Amino acid sequence: MMMVLGKVEDDEVLYRSVPNGCFTTADGALRLTSTAFNDPTQKPSVDRAKLCDANPAYTRKRPTDGVVSLTARSVRQIADVVQNDKHGNPKLAYAIAVIPDPIKDHLILPDNLAHAIIMANPDFESGSVFRKLKESLARIASQGGWVVEPSVASK
Amino acid sequence: MFVATVDAYTLPAFQQTSSNTHLARKENDPLSHKVKSSIANLSLQGLKQKLTALQRLPENWDNVGSAKPNPLAISNAVNWLEKIYSEIVLAQLEWRAPHISASEAGDVVFEWWRDDHKLTIYFGADQAEFIQVWGAHIKNEMADGQLETAGILSLWKWLSA
Numbered sequence A: 001m002m003m004v005l006g007k008v009e010d011d012e013v014l015y016r017s018v019p020n021g022c023f024t025t026a027d028g029a030l031r032l033t034s035t036a037f038n039d040p041t042q043k044p045s046v047d048r049a050k051l052c053d054a055n056p057a058y059t060r061k062r063p064t065d066g067v068v069s070l071t072a073r074s075v076r077q078i079a080d081v082v083q084n085d086k087h088g089n090p091k092l093a094y095a096i097a098v099i100p101d102p103i104k105d106h107l108i109l110p111d112n113l114a115h116a117i118i119m120a121n122p123d124f125e126s127g128s129v130f131r132k133l134k135e136s137l138a139r140i141a142s143q144g145g146w147v148v149e150p151s152v153a154s155k
Numbered sequence B: 001m002f003v004a005t006v007d008a009y010t011l012p013a014f015q016q017t018s019s020n021t022h023l024a025r026k027e028n029d030p031l032s033h034k035v036k037s038s039i040a041n042l043s044l045q046g047l048k049q050k051l052t053a054l055q056r057l058p059e060n061w062d063n064v065g066s067a068k069p070n071p072l073a074i075s076n077a078v079n080w081l082e083k084i085y086s087e088i089v090l091a092q093l094e095w096r097a098p099h100i101s102a103s104e105a106g107d108v109v110f111e112w113w114r115d116d117h118k119l120t121i122y123f124g125a126d127q128a129e130f131i132q133v134w135g136a137h138i139k140n141e142m143a144d145g146q147l148e149t150a151g152i153l154s155l156w157k158w159l160s161a
Helices: A072-076 A127-143 B020-021 B028-054 B071-091 B149-160
Strands: A015-020 A045-048 A068-071 A083-084 A090-100 A113-119 A146-148 B101-102 B108-114 B117-123 B128-133 B142-144
Touching: A045 B142, A068 A072, A068 A127, A083 B020, A083 B142, A113 A127, A127 A146, A127 B128, A127 B142, B020 B071, B028 B071, B028 B101, B071 B108, B071 B117, B071 B149, B108 B128, B108 B149
Parallel strands: none
Antiparallel strands: A015 A045, A015 A068, A045 A113, A068 A146, A083 A090, A090 A113, B101 B108, B108 B117, B117 B128, B128 B142
């Protein structure tokens, strides 16, 4: 496999593993919860399809997880993110980026050269804007449905 | 062959007076209301059990490093669940159970979907905040704020609109 670790192109497909309990299909359609994009560093992880042989099962962390996909373009189009000041006036604008973040020889994590992160530039000052980013990612990723179904359905 | 006939003079009394007809309406049927109330109460108990079960989630429950749900946030969510439920049932609106999960910070998260509308509520140890979502655009298609008891019904009506 040829390694391409540079810029993530707009048309690249990204995979995200979704834990059991972070989705519902109660009304017939897949609905990811915003918590499907939880991340303590506010930089949710994805894998680049072109660097894992377009095999979404590569991204699945546990058998009960499902895997969804989204494109780098759809993530970057979550644009003009604004954080309001205490008077409700727009204060900061963010660009949403998809950055290669290959993992190699990490103390804990296994090697994963397909790894990339979704992040805001500059970093979010408040958690409320990150919450909205998670809402947006969940909505976009839900539209494509599963690329790998979880082995146990969530309620 | 037996043929049933309907005689206007033998119709049950409740169909002959306007007041009884009013009482016979579906929304005034005490049995129906009682059954619905019992079902909703069962649903509430089930949700409280789900909230309690969050306490059993370990650190890194989602494999991305999220914190164990905060017990104070769970307690706050239980209190708010009862308030939200009461407001909706008292207003005779249809109750819908939320999806329950937790954030990376250990907050409890309630989520409801209705067509394109989505309502998310985050419960921390001592606060509750909502996000209304009607599209993917963060600036133009989302709104957020502090949850207050007085605002519950308007959020619920928006969700159902």
